[in-house]
Amino acid sequence: MxxxxxxxxxxxxLLIIAGLLLLASCSATKNEQPVKDSGSADSGYVASEAPPTAATVSNEPDFKPEQLAFIQGKDIYLYSQESEGVTLQVGDKEQSFDWIYATPRDIPPHMKALDYDGDGGDELAVDLYMGSGTGVSVEQLHVIELNDTGLENGHFFKDYVYIPDVYLxxxxxxxxxxxxxxxxxxxxxxxxxxxxxxxxxxxxxxxxxxxxxxxxxxxxxxxxxxxxxxxxxxxxxxxxxxxxxxxxxxxxxxxxxxxxxxxxxxxxxxxxxxxxxxxxx
Structure with missing residues (x-):
């Protein structure tokens, strides 16, 4: 029967990924605030925009940022920062993000700029490899709004993160x-x-x-x-x-x-x- x-x-x-998920939640900048969704509960997360930082700024004169990813023909580049985080350069605009990207497996970020939401302007999707272990392989998805205007404090871009609480x-x-x-x-x-x-x-x-x-x-x-x-x-x-x-x-x-x-x-x-x-x- x-x-x-x-x-x-x-x-x-799983206990083995608790540290990875904590890192994922901390990969946005310090003043993270949840997105308010008028239609449904918790379907995204926005990370506060860090002040723009030039990719070549460093306390060490011999530091040279590494180009982590770029999109040919669209003038979009992603650079490493000296200690941690990245600098996103879009045209003449630059902004720092507190993203984790460096792992022992050394898998670089992947980026693609397309009109994902059908509003007539491109968004930048970024896939970050967070790390791996025994039975563990975790990536994190970001979508950057490239065409927002009127952001405060000289910030250019809004960073939205597909966090575990949402997709789980x-x-x-x-x-x-x-x-x-x-x-x-x-x-x-x-x-x-x-x-x-x-x-x-x-x-x-x-x-x-x-x-x-x-x-x-x-x-x-x-x-x-x-x-x-x-x-x-x-x-x-x-x-x-x-x-x-x-x-x-x-x-x-x-x-x-x-x-x-x-x-x-x-x-x-x-x-x-x-x-x-x-x-x-």
Whole structure:
């Protein structure tokens, strides 16, 4: 007899990525304020704009900023600062941002300037690699409004961040998970909208760990891909057994990120089963 227990996604964070998520939340400048969304709760985050800083300013005369990324033909450059953070140069305007970008794997930022919200002007999407570890690979998505006018204190650009609280909440709302035993074969059923995905969980059973827990784990694998007119997202979907903290990945949740007026929304969500998830790019 089919036994099925519908549960909401277990969104508890993994201990191994607590430091990474803290770094992600601190990667904006110090006076961060949440975006006020009149239509829905928490769909974006805005980081206060730091004062413009020339890319060549340094206390060390021999310091030379490293060019981290650029967009050919659009006069947009991203430079390292001497200690931490970056300088964004757009034409003759420069502004500092307290972003994390340097990791042991040395994966550079990726940028693309397109009209993501359909307002007739380009926004700058930036994908930052925050770091990795055992079973961990976390990226962070920023969208910079390039055409805002009337900003205070000489600031040029507004920086909006797709923070974990937002995308984990959207995953929680969109994805349902249940365990079932049919003919004593354990499977996981993932429901996204009208689509039902069934994953054989028998290979993931381990007697020394205890039974598989009811709930998917997200947050330790987060990836963004900047394509023409589309920002794609991918989140590792894991399961745990007993009191084990580290998940075993049964697949990924894929989707597209829509951006408008400082807000982010995950759409076109689907599940893809994978035999393994590669951490390295």
């Amino acid at each position: 089919l036994k099925q227990a519908k549960v909401r996604i277990r969104m508890t964070g 909440g959207q995953l929680h709302d969109a994805v349902a998970f249940s365990l079932s035993n049919d003919d004593d074969a354990l499977s996981g059923q993932i429901t996204i909208g009208d689509h039902l995905y069934t994953v054989n969980l028998e290979p993931y059973k381990a007697s020394d760990l205890g039974p598989i827990n009811e709930g998917l784990v997200f947050g330790s694998i987060v990836r963004f891909t900047l394509e023409d007119k589309v920002i794609k997202a991918e989140f590792g979907a894991g399961i745990t057994a007993g009191s084990a903290v580290s998940p075993q990945y049964i697949g990924v949740i894929q989707g597209e990120v829509l951006y408008s007026d400082g807000q982010f929304q995950l759409t076109n969500i689907q599940f893809a089963e994978t035999e393994s998830i590669q951490i390295e790019h």
